[in-house]
Amino acid sequence: MTAKLIQGYEVVIGFETHAQLSTQSKIFSRAPTAFGAEPNTQACPVDLALPGTLPVMNKGAVERAIEFGLAVNATIAPRSIFARKNYFYPDLPKGYQISQYEIPVVQGGVVEFYLETGKGADAAREKKSVRLVRAHLEEDAGKSLHEDFVGQSGIDLNRAGTPLLEIVTEPDMRSSDEAVAYAKELHKIVTWIGICDGNMQEGSFRCDANVSVRKPGGPLGTRREIKNLNSFKFMQQAIDFEIRWQIEEIEDGRAIQQATVLFDPDTGETRAMRTKEDAADYRYFPDPDLPPLVVAPEWVERVRSEMAELPRVMAARFVRDYGLPEYDATTLTQSKAMAAYFEEAAKASGQPKLASNWIMGELSRRINAGEITIDRAPVGPDKLATLIGRINDGTISNNAARQVFDALWGGEGTEVDAIIDAQGLRQMNDAGALEKIIDEVIAANPDNVAQFKAGKDKAFNALVGQAMKASKGKANPAQVNELLKKKLG
DSSP states (O other), X not given: OOSSOBTTBEEEXXXXXXXXXXXXXXXXXXXXXXXXXXXXXXXXXXXXXXXXOOOOOOHHHHHHHHHXXXXXXXXXXXXXXXXXXXXXXXXXXXXXXXXXXXXXXXXXXXXXXXXXXXXXXXXXXEEEEEEEEEEEEEEOOOEEXXXXXXXXOEEEOSSTTOEXXXXXXXXXXXXXXXXXXXXXXXXXXXXXXXXXXXXXXTTSEEEEEEEEEEOTTSOOOOOEEEEEEOSHXXXXXXXXXXXXXXXXXXXXXXOOOOEEEEEETTTTEEEEEEEOOOHHHHOOEEOTTSOOEEOOHHHHHHXXXXXXXXXXXXXXXXXXXXXXXXXXXXXXXXXXXXXXXXXXXXXXXXXXXXXHHHIIIIIHHHHHHHTOOGGGOSSOHHHHHHHHHHHHTTSSOHHHHHHHHHHHHTTSOSOHHHHHHHTTOOOBOOHHHHHHHHHHHHHHOHHHHHHHHTTOHHHHHHHHHHHHHXXXXXXOHHHHHHHHXXXXX
């Protein structure tokens, strides 16, 4: 749903996202974090909360949190603390989760992205910003297994203790479209800087959406939290259903009850899982086994110096160095692979805007249709640069270039020039030959000539079309226009 009033209601959405950090061991133990191992083969005594065991902070997890904070222009707390979040759950061996509550390691920050609205003539792009409240470190719980048992459940503690960064937003989003765009941008950030592999199917990146509705200008409505959304498609469906459901409840005179709900992809509906708890229900208190986490300024600066160029920094460089519009630069930095492809094609062709147009247009369309990544595209940046060069020097037209691209993509040839010659696509640039064709077109179309001289521009376009047809599409359109105007005075 787009950001507009729905039956007189305004939608308010906030997000809590759990990003599994890319460390090889768990946040407070040396047990491995690899996905797919046999149940309970990656849980050590610390994860099992056996008597006499003590947690030890994973330095790599802290550094990944610092990287995220720097990526979103947040404040890195010089001193943060861990707390015990007490609640009963079958796959939580200790009976509490170690998390951060009062003082998180990452505070504030912002995520910026473009939101596309409308279609056709009404299409528009709007820059959006979502403020972050915090990002804090915590451990994951285990997993309850139901499908492999009859009348009972099993517990797999392999995930227990896996390091998570929970990223919490302000309620700044006003539509499901905006929420999904935010989630995609956040996914891009954490995978770009390498702190999370972003695999949503494996649970490495999972989102909870807090959804409420209100009358415009009124107080915030009662929110319902949709848990564990692990695909962008289901995220949109779940939020849209929840919005409609809440509005219908209010319109029917029923009050919304704060709750945690799950989305069922088979029915396309959300269903209540439990009444939503507040912080007081969890009984937080400082963990006596873990000292405060102290992050010295020198540590932050070292992490900053070792980080790769951030997407927003790279986008700004593309605007500055290549003269691209901000939208192009932001789109091309959606992934490291796309950014690298663009830079190679832009440098080799000397035509960065043309390279951008082809990558965002023809190349992206085919990649999406084929469900492949850009680094597996049959047409590499070197071939695209050569193709752009042939357009730029007038060897082929834009239409002919698409035919060459088709051949390259389909494996009908490997060299641009060879395909051009084999298919006879070179433009006719001989002024004498073109002039003869134009003289014949003018002589054969006296009505169009008269209409053009009477001020009707469409008649000129018709003459251009006739000249292109006479040349079997090989004439250079720019030359045809120039010669026709000269001939017609």
